[in-house]
Every structure is written in structure tokens, then in C-alpha cells.
């Protein structure tokens with residue numbers, strides 16, 4: 099067992115840190131705030147130009163062949179500067195990784211280099227109005243007709259669909275299958291497809307998720323992703339685990355902890371000691387989460403797709419974010435509810451208090467993560 103980073107990893111951290119220092123500018127945040135978006139196309143293009151979008155993919159598919167510890171370092175350093183990485187996540191982690199895991203050679207060669215060059219972005223649409231945590235209850239229908247698929251139904255809460263080029267959609271292709279887990283397939287659907295309407299839904303975080311209405315949306319056969327009717331196996335074995343492991347926010351937690359420490363440092367109030375202890379406790383847990391994150395990255399590099407650990411890192415970091423935002427309001431008092439650059443911590447506490455549900459619910463709620471950990475990590479029977 100070796101806990102040290104290699105020279106390559108250390109050098110890479112330095113490169114990303116320097117990039118983050120110079121490229122994550124106040125103008126980027128002002129622009130996103132104005133557009134009500136968590137995505138910044140110009141910044142995403144700069145990440146792609148450095149070869150960091152899909153860096154973990156083989157070179158033949160547009161990647162750099164780097165290991166997943168590089169991806170952890172990249173996320174940490176950029177999150178530490180609050181950099182916008184959302185489309186990197188939806189395109190690379192949700193969609194691209196699924197294409198790598200179970201796509202055809204044609205799909206890999208078409209999608210991955212384009213995602214890596216920043217020319218194509220993706221979103222992942224599983225959830226439906228009547229199929230949230232019980233996602234396998236999905237009803238969006240795909241019927242085969244004349245060599246293509248015709249999609250009808252509705253999706254909801256799709257992050258990033260408003261500006262994605264493709265939406266990876268889970269659809270029911272065999273409604274007569276004996277169980278709800280059978281007869282599901284995945285499709286890569288161009289967002290510009292006739293019959294597909296994307297309606298943004300504003301969240302308390304200020305960003306949008308989306309509702310999509312599919313009315314006779316025609317999808318060519320080659321955009322069926324993975325084996326027909328076997329989609330649920332791929333979703334649970336790969337896609338959801340990639341998603342959960344990929345949305346952990348360790349860099350963000352480290353940064354918020356550091357900023358609050360500087361404020362507590364100068365505080366002389368009677369509660370300052372208690373806040374100091376709470377912050378110290380959080381730091382201990384954040385460091386444990388950080389190392390769990392490195393282990394998850396390492397497991398992926400060994401060719402494993404860890405189900406329990408992916409849920410652990412997701413629920414752990416989301417709930418730590420909730421707790422640190424909560425502590426932030428104690429530390430900052432009413433000032434923690436102020437918005438804008440002039441507010442303490444540039445209004446970030448107020449923002450995290452508003453947007454915490456994004457982190458808690460996206461990728462599956464904490465209850466669902468705990469169900470998965472109970473089953474896959476503790477060997478308890480599956481919930482009925």
C-alpha cells in the first residue's frame with residue numbers, strides 16, 4: 099500500500115492549480131449569474147483545449163490515457179476555485195463513461211473525441227414524473243418501426259439538457275417484459291430532434307434542471323446504446339455508479355472549511371470555541387471523504403466499478419456540504435444570508451444554503467444511497 103502521489107500526479111496538480119488561479123475569473127461567475135446557468139461554454143472550451151475533458155479515456159478516443167487519480171486532482175483543484183465543471187460531469191462522467199463502458203465501436207469513435215474536444219455536450223435523462231427514486235418504473239416508450247425508434251413520453255429533472263447536444267435517455271422497449279427491470283434500453287438522442295421539447299425548471303440554487311417532452315421523436319438504430327432490453331443492467335452496473343462517484347465535491351468542502359477557518363480565527367464571541375471544534379470535526383470527516391474518493395478513483399483504475407463505495411462518497415460529501423453550509427450560517431450569522439461579491443465569502447454561504455438540495459438529491463437521495471450501501475456494502479437484503 100502506497101499513500102504517496104507520484105511525481106506525475108504532483109506536477110499535474112501544480113499545472114491545474116496554476117490554470118485555476120489564472121483562468122477562473124470573476125467575469126466567469128458574473129456571466130453565469132446573468133444567464134442563470136451553471137455552465138460556462140468559454141471555460142469548458144479552455145478545459146478541452148488543455149486536454150482535460152475526458153483525460154481518462156484512451157488516446158484513440160480523444161483522451162490522454164491518464165488515471166482516475168488525475169481526475170480527482172483536477173476536480174479538487176478546480177472546485178477549490180469554484181470553477182464551473184457541470185458540463186464536464188454530465189458529458190464525460192454521465193454520458194461519455196457509459197459510451198466507453200457499453201457503447202459500440204462506432205459510438206465510441208463518434209462521441210468520445212467530440213466530447214473531449216469540447217464540441218459535444220451531453221445530459222442524462224432517467225427520472226420521470228412518476229419514476230423518481232423508483233427509476234425502473236419509467237414509462238417513456240420507444241417503439242421500433244421501419245429501422246428506427248420512435249420515442250414518446252416525459253422526463254424530468256435532467257441536469258444540463260437545456261444546452262446539451264445529446265441526451266442519453268432510458269426508455270421502455272418491451273412493455274410486456276415480466277419485471278419492471280427488464281425491457282429497458284438506452285438511447286443517445288440529439289436534443290435538436292423534431293418532437294423533443296426541453297423546458298427548463300428553475301431551482302432554488304438559481305440554475306435550471308429540465309423537463310423533456312417526447313412526441314414521436316425518431317431516433318436511428320445506431321443510437322441505441324448497449325444491448326436492447328438490457329439497459330437496466332448497464333444503468334445500475336455502470337451509469338449510476340459513474341454518476342455518484344463523479345459528483346463528489348471534496349475540493350469544494352476543503353475550500354469552504356479553509357474560508358470558515360479564517361473567519362473563526364478572528365472571532366472572539368462566546369460561541370467561537372464551539373465553532374472551532376465543529377469546523378475541526380468537519381475537517382476530520384472531509385479528509386476521510388477525500389481519501390475515500392482517492393480509493394474510489396483507484397478502484398476504477400483497477401477496472402472495478404464499486405457500487406457501495408460510489409454511493410458512500412456521494413452521500414458522505416453531499417451531507418458534509420449540508421453540514422458545512424449550516425455551520426457557515428452560525429459562523430457568519432445574518433451576514434451569511436447576504437448575496438453578491440460584497441457579502442462575506444462573496445455570498446457563497448447563501449448560495450450553498452439555497453443550492454444544497456441539488457447536491458443531496460442529484461444522483462439519488464441520501465435514503466437511496468443508504469439503501470444501496472446497506473445492500474452492497476453490508477450484505478443486507480434488498481428493500482422490498
Ligand SMILES: Cc1cc2nc3c(=O)[nH]c(=O)nc-3n(C[C@H](O)[C@H](O)[C@H](O)COP(=O)(O)OP(=O)(O)OC[C@H]3O[C@@H](n4cnc5c(N)ncnc54)[C@H](O)[C@@H]3O)c2cc1C
Nearest residue numbers: 222223224225230231255256257456459460461462463465
Ligand atoms: C437538482 C437535481 C438534479 C437532478 N439531475 C438529474 C439528472 O441529470 N438526470 C436524472 O435522470 N435525474 C436527475 N435528478 C433526479 C434525482 O436523481 C432523483 O433520483 C430524483 O429527484 C428522486 O425522485 P423524486 O424527486 O421524485 O423523489 P421521490 O422518489 O418521490 O422520493 C421522495 C422521498 O422519499 C424517499 N424515498 C423514496 N424511495 C425510497 C426508498 N425505497 N427507501 C427510502 N426512502 C425512499 C426519498 O429519499 C425522498 O426523501 C435530479 C434531481 C434534482 C433535484
